Amino acid sequence: MKDIKKALILISPIFVGLGALFFGAYSIDPHLVGKILINEIIHLSDLKDTPEKAIVLDIRLPRVLLSATVGAYLSGSGVVLQAVFRNPLVDPFILGISAGAAFGCSITIGFLSFFPIQIMAFLFSLVAVFSAYIIAKTGGDVSRLSLVLSGVVVSAFFTALVSIVKFLVDPHKLQSIVYWLMGSFSLSNWRYFKISLLGLPAIFPLFLMRWRLNIISMGDEEAKALGIDVKKERIIFILLSSFLAAIATSICGIIGWIGLMVPHLVRMIVGPDHRDLFPLSLTFGASFMIAADTFSRTITRFDIPVGIITALSGAPFFVYLMRKTKREVWSA
Amino acid sequence: MGILQRRWKDIFRRSKIQLLVFLLIGKICLASSLVVKDKRGKKIKVSVPVRRAVIVISYELIPALNIWDQVVGVSSWANDVCGIYRAFVHMRRDLKKEEVGAGISLNIEQILKLNPDLIITWDYNRESIRFLEEKGLKVIAIYPESIKELYDVIRMQGKIFGKEKRAERVIGEMEKIFGLIRKRVKGIRKRKKVIHLGGKPTRVSCGIGLTDEIIRLIGGINPAGVIKKRYADVSIERIIKWNPDVIFIWGAAGYDEKWIYGNSQFRFINAVKKRRVFKLPEWSTWSPRLSLIALYMAKKTYPDVFSDIDFEKVADRFYRSVFGISFFEVEKYERH
Numbered sequence: 001m002k003d004i005k006k007a008l009i010l011i012s013p014i015f016v017g018l019g020a021l022f023f024g025a026y027s028i029d030p031h032l033v034g035k036i037l038i039n040e041i042i043h044l045s046d047l048k049d050t051p052e053k054a055i056v057l058d059i060r061l062p063r064v065l066l067s068a069t070v071g072a073y074l075s076g077s078g079v080v081l082q083a084v085f086r087n088p089l090v091d092p093f094i095l096g097i098s099a100g101a102a103f104g105c106s107i108t109i110g111f112l113s114f115f116p117i118q119i120m121a122f123l124f125s126l127v128a129v130f131s132a133y134i135i136a137k138t139g140g141d142v143s144r145l146s147l148v149l150s151g152v153v154v155s156a157f158f159t160a161l162v163s164i165v166k167f168l169v170d171p172h173k174l175q176s177i178v179y180w181l182m183g184s185f186s187l188s189n190w191r192y193f194k195i196s197l198l199g200l201p202a203i204f205p206l207f208l209m210r211w212r213l214n215i216i217s218m219g220d221e222e223a224k225a226l227g228i229d230v231k232k233e234r235i236i237f238i239l240l241s242s243f244l245a246a247i248a249t250s251i252c253g254i255i256g257w258i259g260l261m262v263p264h265l266v267r268m269i270v271g272p273d274h275r276d277l278f279p280l281s282l283t284f285g286a287s288f289m290i291a292a293d294t295f296s297r298t299i300t301r302f303d304i305p306v307g308i309i310t311a312l313s314g315a316p317f318f319v320y321l322m323r324k325t326k327r328e329v330w331s332a
Numbered sequence: 333m334g335i336l337q338r339r340w341k342d343i344f345r346r347s348k349i350q351l352l353v354f355l356l357i358g359k360i361c362l363a364s365s366l367v368v369k370d371k372r373g374k375k376i377k378v379s380v381p382v383r384r385a386v387i388v389i390s391y392e393l394i395p396a397l398n399i400w401d402q403v404v405g406v407s408s409w410a411n412d413v414c415g416i417y418r419a420f421v422h423m424r425r426d427l428k429k430e431e432v433g434a435g436i437s438l439n440i441e442q443i444l445k446l447n448p449d450l451i452i453t454w455d456y457n458r459e460s461i462r463f464l465e466e467k468g469l470k471v472i473a474i475y476p477e478s479i480k481e482l483y484d485v486i487r488m489q490g491k492i493f494g495k496e497k498r499a500e501r502v503i504g505e506m507e508k509i510f511g512l513i514r515k516r517v518k519g520i521r522k523r524k525k526v527i528h529l530g531g532k533p534t535r536v537s538c539g540i541g542l543t544d545e546i547i548r549l550i551g552g553i554n555p556a557g558v559i560k561k562r563y564a565d566v567s568i569e570r571i572i573k574w575n576p577d578v579i580f581i582w583g584a585a586g587y588d589e590k591w592i593y594g595n596s597q598f599r600f601i602n603a604v605k606k607r608r609v610f611k612l613p614e615w616s617t618w619s620p621r622l623s624l625i626a627l628y629m630a631k632k633t634y635p636d637v638f639s640d641i642d643f644e645k646v647a648d649r650f651y652r653s654v655f656g657i658s659f660f661e662v663e664k665y666e667r668h
Contacts, residue, residue: 025570051600302564
């Protein structure tokens with residue numbers, strides 16, 4: 001039964017993603033959507049460049065792929081960081097990534113409009129992570145507690161800087177900053193999707209090292225006894241997962257909740273073994289984000305911020321699973 | 333008896349004088365205070381004419397109503413984005429007002445230091461308004477969402493600053509331009525679909541607010557008007573579905589028509605195909621300049637109907653009449 005569940009979660013992004021391509025504000029005959037997609041894969045005939053074709057291939061498809069990638073990155077990052085910090089409340093933004101990215105975005109919109117927002121958001125999210133690490137290191141050992149605390153400090157610092165920028169800029173720019181911070185896939189295109197693929201080099205090592213998360217999450221002493229260089233590996237895990245979260249945040253803004261919730265949902269379904277938990281969190285996160293985004297862009301005439309949908313839909317599901325499982329799944 | 337009669341007459345005469353004095357004082361008292369109902373629906377009793385006002389928003393009414401000497405503070409936005417304010421302040425340094433923070437984050441200490449007898453701000457930051465009121469300050473919150481409401485704001489400010497006639501003249505000048513537009517677009521049979529994009533290319537002005545009214549006034553149809561909100565984020569495919577003939581971009585947006593033309597996702601939209609995407613001037617809509625924004629939009633939407641109208645000439649005449657400064661002079665101080 002569990003294997004079926006695992007298989008379903010694993011392949012879910014394909015079905016959810018394909019399904020999402022049939023929904024949107026512009027009514028397109030499902031047959032035509034199918035024809036456009038099949039023709040794109042096996043090139044049966046030369047389809048004219050119509051609005052329908054442009055919507056399916058240039059608007060919906062990159063949006064679905066981008067939301068899947070971002071969902072996977074945030075969930076994957078969340079599951080790794082929860083294991084490394086041995087804390088179920090940790091999310092991908094624990095080390096100040098969101099605040100750093102927000103600052104990068106703010107100063108770009110406010111004062112450096114010639115610079116791409118995504119690059120600055122990415123750079124500052126990495127600056128935030130490294131700052132948190134350096135602050136944690138000043139006390140000697142880089143412990144989990146010192147990292148969490150330095151993350152809080154860095155977040156507070158960058159949040160204050162964002163507030164200063166928001167105070168200084170004119171109302172028009174202020175509005176742009178606020179939109180960006182809300183997080184959205186509304187401007188998804190192929191270029192953003194290609195940029196998002198920069199996260200793949202971080203996914204592969206995490207995938208190969210995922211079994212080590214089981215050991216690290218047992219505690220430092222046990223991990224050391226089993227021959228793991230805890231400090232070194234913890235840093236590698238933190239950097240790789242932060243890199244994923246930074247990529248995701250720099251492309252589509254701050255989308256909260258998913259990186260915290262999806263690892264728990266998957267853990268409740270398949271158990272705490274990170275060999276399964278990590279890849280299944282990636283695919284479940286992808287499916288969840290595609291579904292949430294599709295819902296956010298189709299339920300009303302206007303787009304509802306996707307973060308609201310992830311929270312509203314995820315919370316009841318979370319409660320349901322918690323009641324159903326009725327057991328402690330937070331340990332390997 | 334005679335003495336008694338005389339006393340009664342005397343008392344009566346004195347009472348009449350006292351009554352007259354009382355009525356006069358009463359009249360003076362009534363004339364010097366005014367009850368204003370603001371956007372929150374709150375009634376505020378103001379002693380008029382106001383002598384020390386802080387104007388957080390609607391600062392373009394300072395030159396329009398010529399109330400420079402009755403204003404002690406403005407939002408920093410006046411100096412950041414308002415070309416008219418900047419032009420005046422550049423010409424006469426003594427006109428520069430104290431800045432009381434940005435529109436949404438007010439420097440309350442600075443406001444208190446100025447000891448204003450009235451603060452005009454927008455209806456956004458209720459916490460700040462409450463705080464200021466708790467300190468005994470009078471606050472009028474505004475948020476005009478229609479031309480009528482904008483006129484009400486201008487009239488209200490005319491009354492509280494003792495500039496009623498000037499306010500009426502400003503409204504009259506605005507009406508002249510609106511009237512011209514209404515007259516010209518009256519006969520248009522095939523109305524164009526017009527949308528207004530905001531801070532990002534998927535944020536549209538919807539069915540509530542001045543922009544929607546202006547689109548209707550210029551003879552356009554706002555497809556986003558069916559959404560009963562001020563603004564909304566929509567998907568690009570929703571915009572393709574609406575297929576507007578003309579797209580206007582908010583003047584302060586961080587992108588321009590080139591960005592829209594260069595984005596292949598927009599290529600099937602009529603406005604893009606026919607190169608009818610225009611970035612608006614970076615002017616406030618809570619200002620007499622709203623009428624000029626409308627004229628600009630009308631001219632771009634129906635170029636044939638307004639082909640004989642020289643926008644800059646009309647704008648210059650309007651600026652001179654309303655603000656007392658040349659349009660071309662102000663242009664030097666506008667952000668482009």
